[in-house]
Amino acid sequence: MKKIFFAGCALLLCMGFARVQAQEKDALSEQQLKMMEAFHIVSAADIDQWARTLVSDEYRGRRSGDIGYDMAVDFVIDHFMEWGIQPKGDNGTYENTFAQPYCDVQGVGFLKAYYAIGKDTVVKNYVARKDYFPTALSDGGEATGELVYVGYGINAPELGYNDYKGVDLTGKIVLCEGGFPYKGKNVDSLKMWNKYLRAQPKIAAAKAAGAKGLLFVSKYANPMPMQTPGMIVAFVSKETAQELLSGTGRSFDEWHKRFDAFKGKAVPTGHIVSLGAENTFYGDRTTANIVGVIEGSDPVLKNEYIILGAHIDHLGMLPEIYPGAQDNVSGSVITMAAAKALALSKVDLKRSVVIVLFASEELGILGAEHFLKTLPFPKEKVTCMINTDMLATGTGFMVHSSNEWADLVPYFRSASEEWARRPFKANLTPWEYKTRLFTDGNLFQNFQIPTFELKSTGGKWPAPYHVPEDTMDQLDPVIMADAARTMAIAVIQIANK
Numbered sequence: 001m002k003k004i005f006f007a008g009c010a011l012l013l014c015m016g017f018a019r020v021q022a023q024e025k026d027a028l029s030e031q032q033l034k035m036m037e038a039f040h041i042v043s044a045a046d047i048d049q050w051a052r053t054l055v056s057d058e059y060r061g062r063r064s065g066d067i068g069y070d071m072a073v074d075f076v077i078d079h080f081m082e083w084g085i086q087p088k089g090d091n092g093t094y095e096n097t098f099a100q101p102y103c104d105v106q107g108v109g110f111l112k113a114y115y116a117i118g119k120d121t122v123v124k125n126y127v128a129r130k131d132y133f134p135t136a137l138s139d140g141g142e143a144t145g146e147l148v149y150v151g152y153g154i155n156a157p158e159l160g161y162n163d164y165k166g167v168d169l170t171g172k173i174v175l176c177e178g179g180f181p182y183k184g185k186n187v188d189s190l191k192m193w194n195k196y197l198r199a200q201p202k203i204a205a206a207k208a209a210g211a212k213g214l215l216f217v218s219k220y221a222n223p224m225p226m227q228t229p230g231m232i233v234a235f236v237s238k239e240t241a242q243e244l245l246s247g248t249g250r251s252f253d254e255w256h257k258r259f260d261a262f263k264g265k266a267v268p269t270g271h272i273v274s275l276g277a278e279n280t281f282y283g284d285r286t287t288a289n290i291v292g293v294i295e296g297s298d299p300v301l302k303n304e305y306i307i308l309g310a311h312i313d314h315l316g317m318l319p320e321i322y323p324g325a326q327d328n329v330s331g332s333v334i335t336m337a338a339a340k341a342l343a344l345s346k347v348d349l350k351r352s353v354v355i356v357l358f359a360s361e362e363l364g365i366l367g368a369e370h371f372l373k374t375l376p377f378p379k380e381k382v383t384c385m386i387n388t389d390m391l392a393t394g395t396g397f398m399v400h401s402s403n404e405w406a407d408l409v410p411y412f413r414s415a416s417e418e419w420a421r422r423p424f425k426a427n428l429t430p431w432e433y434k435t436r437l438f439t440d441g442n443l444f445q446n447f448q449i450p451t452f453e454l455k456s457t458g459g460k461w462p463a464p465y466h467v468p469e470d471t472m473d474q475l476d477p478v479i480m481a482d483a484a485r486t487m488a489i490a491v492i493q494i495a496n497k
């Protein structure tokens, strides 16, 4: 943990507002003074303390549907109430609730393969979190059978594509990978293929083809809840997949290429594989986005909204705790700090500011989807949405957005360069419909809502991503505090433009 943020606090004395301070205080408008006050309310100490709470073991990695996530909801609501932020969730509450099935991963399970070497059979026990990864996508239980590689594992009749064609998978275990073979750019085609991108439809297709279990080639931990009862699932590293294909005459990459060329055919490996998962499914759980509002002061403009969003959920326990410090305690506490500054400074905001901490991002952007479905005002009334996902280190700021919304960029630029004294750049691209959603913001931008992803520049990458090592020492509260200041100042300017 970097202890330099105290020095950072002292540095504030000579930062962005020095230009303004140099003028006669009387000459400053009341609003400018309040902006300075808002800037000062943000503190790295708050950010550090809230982050330590949210990443702590008690919060169990904050997976939506789990008690650890519910604790995070209470934590944020307590602060919203303390700061006078009004509820904007369901029926006068802060919560925007929806059904969220949950699958509890209680142990790492096992994965072994039986390799015939001459007349002997050698059993290899694979190592959890190195060779294979337990996932909430699995039902609890065990499965044993011959392993068959089926490429992308897709059966899409409407696309005339079936990786299971001509092979008897009854009682077998399937090995497949994420994605789809279509590499074109046609949006309509992409939308059709996109349904088969992730593991869930592949697991269902494998079961329909008679399989009892499935190994999915990916090293990322997957917290999505089981949807196919009776299917035992684990994720495996590419190295493990490579070994499981030994003796088939081709390497993993070679087989994969055939599927990419639409020439793939199921590959029986001849190896018996046995896997087990210690999972329990709970279909009746719920989760909630946390939604607060700071009402605008202008009788007309208050019906226009600036939305500050960040997902506060993470992967939970698989079965180790995934604290998700960067992903996305960082964005959550930055957003909270900006909200606190706007609320407590009582700075004049003509437009209203809505603060949302999203649930179920890690389960497929489901929280943002529910929020937009139940949006308590028309989409056309959203001035802009500012999303913060993984902003934990760095030296400057940037926004990702579309050319169409370039008119709002100067507000971010001045907040960053003139107030936080941090270099700033904008990455603007032509608007396009995104078929693969990587952030909550992506969904807003698909609805043509002006969306800005606030990021840092000069940060370290690759960061520990979706692993238990995404802990508190990945966070630099000094840059995070400046991110919150930049956000607060940009919001004030946009709210009063």
Ligand SMILES: [Zn+2]
Pocket: 327, 362, 466
């Ligand atoms: Zn994530």
